[in-house]
Amino acid sequence: MAAQFRHIPAAKHHGPRTDEESLSWVREGVSGNKMAGVLWMVVLSAVLPMISRADDRPNFVFFVADDLGIGDVGCFGNDTLRTPNIDRIAANGAKLTQHLAAAAVCTPSRSAFLTGRLPVRFGMAGTDRPLAYIFLAAPSGLPRSEVTFPQMAKDHGYQTALIGKWHLGLNCKWVGDHCHHPNKFGFDYFYGFPGSNAPECDPDNVTAGATGKFAADRIYTRFRVWEVALSVFLGLLALKYFRYVQWKTVIVFSVVGWSTVICTYAFWANGRQFNCVMMRDDDVIEQPYDVSTMTPRMTLEATRFLEERKAKKEPFLLEVSYWNAHTALLPYKEFRGKSRHGLYGDTVEEMDWSIGVVMATLERLGLTNNTFVYFTSDNGAHMEIGDAGGWNGKYKGSKGQGGSEGGIRMPTLVQWPRKIKPGTVVTEATSQMDIFPTLAEILKAPLPQDRVMDGRNILPLLGGAKKPSPHDFLFHYCGDRLHAVRYRPRKGKVTWKAHYASYNWEPGTTRCGVDRLVCFCDVPFVTWNDPPLLYDVTNDPTEDRPISADSNPKYREVLDVIMKAVAEHRQNLTEVPNQFRIPLFFPRPWLQPCCNFPYCNCQEKVDLSPLKITAQ
Incomplete structure (x- = not known):
């Protein structure tokens, strides 16, 4: 097979061959060996379209x-x-x-x-x-x-x-x-x-527009988790008063409830650090x-x-x-x-510059x-969020x-x-x-x-x-x-x-x-x-x-x-x-992901000089 392959004629042009040209090229080169020719045609008929698709x-x-x-x-x-x-x-x-x-x-x-x-x-x-x-x-x-x-x-x-x-x-x-x-x-x-x-990712909280103090003061109060925990606690106390539950139940549920409240508030109030x-x-x-x-x-x-x-x-x-x-x-x-x-x-x-x-x-x-x-x-x-937000043109909604x-x-x-x-x-x-x-x-x-x-x-x-x-x-x-x-x-x-x-x-x-x-x-x-x-x-x-x-x-x-x-x-x-x-x-x-436990504080140092940053 190797000897036959060395006698295959060189291409007549330097451009890419079509599939038909390639197969014709093989037929001529292996004319002395019909079995080899058939084998090569079968292989290349399968491979060439795949190569063509890969190139496309x-x-x-x-x-x-x-x-x-x-x-x-x-x-x-x-x-x-x-x-x-x-x-x-x-x-x-x-x-x-x-x-x-x-x-x-x-x-x-x-x-x-x-x-x-x-x-x-x-x-x-x-x-x-x-x-x-x-x-x-x-x-x-x-x-x-x-x-x-x-x-x-x-x-x-x-x-x-x-x-x-x-x-x-x-x-x-x-x-x-x-x-x-x-x-x-x-x-x-x-x-x-x-x-x-x-907004919480702004260390000075000055660019959040109308969102104000995003985490602890606004979003958190919408869910009012503390009200739920307090209601559960008072309900358990009432049940205990009427002897429907034991003190152990009151304590366990109260600890779980208030732990959820405190943990959630901590994550909201320290959103920049955690998120x-x-x-x-x-x-x-x-x-x-x-x-x-x-x-x-x-x-x-x-x-x-x-x-x-x-x-x-x-x-x-x-x-x-x-x-x-x-x-x-x-x-x-x-x-x-x-x-x-x-x-x-x-x-x-700035984004447009980056895309450029x-x-x-x-x-x-x-x-x-x-x-x-x-x-x-x-x-x-x-x-x-007013001036901190964009514009949707003529279309209604947000x-x-x-x-x-x-x-x-x-x-x-x-x-x-x-x-x-x-x-x-x-x-x-x-x-x-x-x-x-x-x-x-x-x-x-x-x-x-x-x-x-x-x-x-x-x-x-x-x-x-x-x-x-x-x-x-x-x-x-x-x-x-x-x-x-x-x-x-x-x-x-x-x-x-x-x-x-x-x-x-x-x-x-x-x-x-x-x-x-x-x-x-x-x-x-x-x-x-x-x-x-x-x-x-x-x-x-x-x-x-x-x-x-x-x-x-x-x-x-x-x-x-x-x-x-x-x-x-x-x-x-x-x-x-x-x-x-x-x-x-x-x-x-x-x-919680953390780069430097228990401080969770680190900074990447990057040389931006190769970018030659200039505004339009």
């Missing part, structure tokens, strides 16, 4: 902003914030004008993005209160049974990294088990914060972290990851998950006072043409309002020069859950068959196909309550939206008020509609004109179809453990 596979870079409104980005209509690098992605690729988050708060939204599934299917939808993961020392988090698209990419030979925010849990039974850690869900490398950037934690893989490297240096450090890590992948010629999937522009608002010193919108605008422009550095690195390394770049936000701007366009319609862009034409605009309804099946299509990977996948492949739409959304229906949840439903008939051009809940905004506004921080999902924050209010969001995207039987003859027909779909959807939901139930909500001291 792109790299992936995902930029995920935090609490960024669709009205905060230049290419979506903002002319007072400078976002040239984000806008350049739109110019070089596709702009998705009706791209929707599966929830209007961080934790459920991010879990849906990674899994391609509605959070209510695996217990991550939240409840009316709480809506998101709060304590690092709580045992709740993304269930290990879930499959993520980073895991799929890793299984197909990609090196994967998450740089920045996780917010999907950390530990289960002890501080080092890291059962909810990003490394357990497909990320080979993690550099960032397992929780979230919150503002930076990690590199399994190690805590900074506690509490310095928010002001976070974006430059993340940017440096991202560029190093790309350079290492290029040097090793490895395909990669990189997610850069920013804290920008979630309070606490502490941009790096070079960006402060440079925008026209205070610290909020400064943080948005990462994109320039791709270009410098010759990776741009075959890299799938995706930019989005986890949920809408937080209007309730962060936390899972049925409102302002809470879930995201500024989203996709660039892939090899497949997506510059200036493409996708107006059909799409979802962040679509990323999983779209990547599966690109990688020719099978989707999980043992679960319901809510995402759909949107590659044809990104390629410019003039066709309806792949979604007949999109179900919009607030916590575990269904607030609205989108319906896209296969015929026509109209997308309908039925609102089962309306938000009780402050008069003259589309926010719930600065004294509330966020709209919750049930009364008194919402009013339930029976029948639901119906809107044509194609021609009335601001939802100013509800459809009625008198104004549109299709009213009853459309509403009947939606209500039937809702009934079928609810039948297809299975009961799963709720990751936000009260027993999992409270922090456990033995789950």
